[in-house]
Amino acid sequence: MRNLVLFLWKNNFTLLFVGLEVLCFFLIVQNNTYHRTGFINSSNKLSGGVLQMYSDVNDYFNLKYANEQLARENALLHTLSSSSFITTSARTYIANDSLRKQKYEYISAKVVNNSTNRRSNYLTLDRGSVQGIKRDMAVISSEGIIGVVISVSENFSSVMSLLHKNSKVSAMIKKEGSYGPLSWEGDDYRYGTLSDIPNHVQLKVGDTIVTSPYGSTYPPNILIGTVESHEIKSGEPFITVHVKLSVDFKKVSYVYIVNNVMKAEQDSLENATQKEKKE
Amino acid sequence: MLNTVLRNIVRFIVLILTQVLVIKNIELGRFINPFIYVLFIITLPFETPRSLLLLIAFVTGISIDMFYDTMGMHAAASVFMAFCRPRVFRFFAPRDGYEAGTEPIIRYMGSLWFVSCSAVLIVLHHFFLFYLEVFRWTEFFSTFFRVFMSALFTLGLCTLSQYLVSRRTSG
Numbered sequence: 001m002r003n004l005v006l007f008l009w010k011n012n013f014t015l016l017f018v019g020l021e022v023l024c025f026f027l028i029v030q031n032n033t034y035h036r037t038g039f040i041n042s043s044n045k046l047s048g049g050v051l052q053m054y055s056d057v058n059d060y061f062n063l064k065y066a067n068e069q070l071a072r073e074n075a076l077l078h079t080l081s082s083s084s085f086i087t088t089s090a091r092t093y094i095a096n097d098s099l100r101k102q103k104y105e106y107i108s109a110k111v112v113n114n115s116t117n118r119r120s121n122y123l124t125l126d127r128g129s130v131q132g133i134k135r136d137m138a139v140i141s142s143e144g145i146i147g148v149v150i151s152v153s154e155n156f157s158s159v160m161s162l163l164h165k166n167s168k169v170s171a172m173i174k175k176e177g178s179y180g181p182l183s184w185e186g187d188d189y190r191y192g193t194l195s196d197i198p199n200h201v202q203l204k205v206g207d208t209i210v211t212s213p214y215g216s217t218y219p220p221n222i223l224i225g226t227v228e229s230h231e232i233k234s235g236e237p238f239i240t241v242h243v244k245l246s247v248d249f250k251k252v253s254y255v256y257i258v259n260n261v262m263k264a265e266q267d268s269l270e271n272a273t274q275k276e277k278k279e
Numbered sequence: 280m281l282n283t284v285l286r287n288i289v290r291f292i293v294l295i296l297t298q299v300l301v302i303k304n305i306e307l308g309r310f311i312n313p314f315i316y317v318l319f320i321i322t323l324p325f326e327t328p329r330s331l332l333l334l335i336a337f338v339t340g341i342s343i344d345m346f347y348d349t350m351g352m353h354a355a356a357s358v359f360m361a362f363c364r365p366r367v368f369r370f371f372a373p374r375d376g377y378e379a380g381t382e383p384i385i386r387y388m389g390s391l392w393f394v395s396c397s398a399v400l401i402v403l404h405h406f407f408l409f410y411l412e413v414f415r416w417t418e419f420f421s422t423f424f425r426v427f428m429s430a431l432f433t434l435g436l437c438t439l440s441q442y443l444v445s446r447r448t449s450g
Contacts, residue, residue, distance in 0.1 A: 013329045017362040020337050024358060027344075027351030028411070 104219050105259040107131060109139075112156070116189040116249045121161040123147060127257060128155040136217060138258040144223040144246035145169065145211060146255050157257070163189055163249060170215035171224050171243075176201055179212040182224060182243065189249050191228060194241040201239060203230045209243050216266045219258060283324055283382075291339065294319045299346035302436075310425045313432035314353075316343055317404050318440065320361055321397055322384050325377045329365055336361030349412070356408035363403050371396050385441040393441065398434055405430045 008015060059066075113124035127133050129152045139146040139159050147161040160167060163184050171182035171194050180196035194209060207227040213220035228244040260266075298316040307313070320336050327335070340354030347353065368383070371392060381387040383396065405426045413422045 013333070013362075016330050016333050017358060020333055020358045021355055024337075024340070024351040024355035028349075028355065031350035 107257040121163040123159040170212040172212035174208040197239040360404040
């Protein structure tokens with residue numbers, strides 16, 4: 001002990017020098033990312049190779065355990081993942097404005113079943129009566145119109161696709177305003193047919209077709225598709241338009257269900273008027 | 280004694296300020312970064328205890344580091360230089376040793392002694408500093424060139440400043 005103290009006392013200059021340098025290096029490494037990475041890299045080069053080799057060999061002995069662990073973890077993650085759940089509530093957002101009255105409500109939904117290759121195609125959505133879905137609500141996606149809800153269960157709803165023998169949408173040529181019913185001929189899921197356009201209308205390939213404001217189901221000005229070709233059958237005053245649908249029905253995954261709050265009111269009024277006419 | 284301490288404190292402040300306010304802002308090219316503050320460590324009195332020398336050098340270096348944002352680099356180089364100073368002085372010592380009450384400046388020791396002593400110490404300091412800054416061996420020769428050029432400039436500035444100060448005291 002005495003010797004140690006003596007040694008330290010004798011060499012205090014060198015020891016102080018070493019101490020200060022160590023402090024300096026500590027400061028440098030502490031405050032300077034470049035030097036820090038430099039240190040880490042050089043130490044990796046020295047020891048990394050050996051450690052890598054060791055762990056390469058060691059890993060083999062743990063494979064069985066690791067596999068079990070991974071399988072267990074996979075099962076847990078599958079259980080937790082959102083695909084294992086169904087959402088029971090769909091929040092709707094209703095604006096309260098005294099100058100305007102909300103006419104359309106949008107409810108997001110996911111397509112869980114879909115077909116395009118039959119004459120009458122249906123989609124199934126993961127929203128139902130619990131989330132406020134009712135019959136005759138329109139279904140659209142960000143690309144265009146999809147169809148109309150025809151039946152509802154608690155958590156699911158069935159949608160009559162635009163690709164259905166009975167589907168009829170009131171469509172309009174956007175730039176010009178003349179309108180007519182759009183239907184599906186059943187041959188190709190990418191094309192629909194718009195009829196009853198008066199033959200004085202100047203159509204060009206690529207003109208936009210949107211929903212008309214006259215139908216009560218769809219909100220107006222929702223994209224349907226573009227003009228692919230058009231023809232006038234001889235002796236008829238109407239043009240038949242071949243419409244390229246904007247929605248790729250084979251890829252539909254997320255859609256919106258549109259609730260027209262005033263649909264019932266409009267329908268009942270129109271029905272009453274028609275009855276009066278008949279009488 | 281008090282006079283010496285006071286003079287050294289003034290020298291410390293002047294040199295640090297010169298370094299960080301003037302020389303830091305002068306662009307002399309890619310390879311030339313003179314560090315005139317080392318003059319302070321060179322010109323500390325002969326009688327300064329060696330351990331105190333290290334501590335003073337550390338404080339000086341840290342002060343420079345604060346302005347250069349190079350935490351610890353200048354301190355490390357300065358401490359290294361202070362560690363070498365006694366040996367270098369012993370190597371260049373006159374035949375009958377250093378006179379008491381003198382300082383390692385040109386006025387007492389003559390320009391030849393000062394230039395040779397400073398040259399060795401400055402080169403050691405700059406070597407340490409620049410290689411610590413680069414921190415890799417791949418740029419060895421360009422760093423070497425930088426050390427050489429910067430040391431030359433530092434030495435020139437230190438020597439010039441000695442004449443500047445001593446003329447004023449005499450006049």
